[in-house]
Amino acid sequence: MPARLLLLFIFLASGIAGVCQTDSTALRLPPKDSLRTARISADTLVPGESVVVKKKHDPRKATIRSAILPGWGQAYNRKYWKIPVVYAALGGTALVFNFNRIQYNKLKYAYFYVINRNTADSNLFKLSNVDPELQGFAIAGDSYSLQTYRNQYRKNIDYSVLFFLFFWALNVVDATVDGHLKDFDVSNDLSMHIKPAINALPNTIGMSVVFTIGKHPQKAKPLPF
Numbered sequence: 001m002p003a004r005l006l007l008l009f010i011f012l013a014s015g016i017a018g019v020c021q022t023d024s025t026a027l028r029l030p031p032k033d034s035l036r037t038a039r040i041s042a043d044t045l046v047p048g049e050s051v052v053v054k055k056k057h058d059p060r061k062a063t064i065r066s067a068i069l070p071g072w073g074q075a076y077n078r079k080y081w082k083i084p085v086v087y088a089a090l091g092g093t094a095l096v097f098n099f100n101r102i103q104y105n106k107l108k109y110a111y112f113y114v115i116n117r118n119t120a121d122s123n124l125f126k127l128s129n130v131d132p133e134l135q136g137f138a139i140a141g142d143s144y145s146l147q148t149y150r151n152q153y154r155k156n157i158d159y160s161v162l163f164f165l166f167f168w169a170l171n172v173v174d175a176t177v178d179g180h181l182k183d184f185d186v187s188n189d190l191s192m193h194i195k196p197a198i199n200a201l202p203n204t205i206g207m208s209v210v211f212t213i214g215k216h217p218q219k220a221k222p223l224p225f
Contacts, residue, residue, distance in 0.1 A: 023223045034102070035159075040204040056183070057077075057179065057182040057183055058179070059176055059179030059180045060179075061073075061179070062076045062077050062170060062175040062176060062178065062179035063077060063175060063176045063179065065175070066171055066172045066174075066175035066176075067172050070086050070087065070090055070168060071083040071086045071087060071170070071171070072170045072172075073172065073176075073178075074086065074174070074175055074176025074178070075177040076175070077175060077179055077182060079178055082174065086167075086171045086174075089167040089170075089171075090164060090167050090168065090171075093160050093163045093164040093167060094160075094164060095162065096156070096160045096163075097157060097160035097161060100153045100157045100160060101157055103149075103153045104150060104153040104154055104157060106130075106131040106134060107134065107146055107149050107150035107153060108146070108150055109125065109129065109130060109131075110134040110135075110137060110138050111143060111144050111146040111147055111150055112125055112132065113125040113129075113130055113138050114137070114138055114141050114142070114143040114146060115128065115143050117141075127139070133184075134146070160174075
């Protein structure tokens with residue numbers, strides 16, 4: 001009888017131990033470090049707590065803004081020192097355009113005065129309205145010189161317009177490039193490693209130099225728990 005009671009006690013003890021082991025395995029929590037690197041979902045946020053998310057820089061916005069208004073893309077990229085450079089280039093070409101336009105109109109009027117002074121339309125053009133610097137050509141009837149200078153200023157007008165459009169496009173390109181490089185690592189973090197290498201073709205051993213330039217992968221920051 002005592003032997004049977006002893007066997008029954010051993011059987012019950014082993015069963016209880018197995019159940020406890022199973023329960024402890026099922027309720028085992030993950031390591032604390034794994035919880036730190038887990039992402040915070042929306043339902044785990046504390047009510048009233050705000051999460052600051054850094055807004056990503058968009059190069060497309062810099063391109064569009066710079067195309068609409070010169071310097072706007074540079075302002076979006078926070079390159080404020082480039083705005084005066086942009087407006088100096090565009091303003092200079094605009095001044096050149098305006099100067100050539102004024103000179104062209106003066107020469108055109110003087111030229112029309114000369115070729116029409118002996119025609120029925122002579123009353124439409126008066127010598128007093130001719131620019132004082134060009135009245136000598138008008139009185140002498142030198143239509144060839146007036147026409148030559150007029151055509152030259154006409155070319156200058158076309159060139160100034162082309163340069164104005166060129167600087168406008170350059171302003172857009174500059175804003176676009178700066179927009180793409182805004183989030184690029186341009187620090188002095190340049191590393192060089194020298195390690196042995198095997199050339200596959202001649203099957204010889206040599207040395208290789210490896211440069212590491214650019215962004216480094218960001219490490220996951222532990223979350224405060």
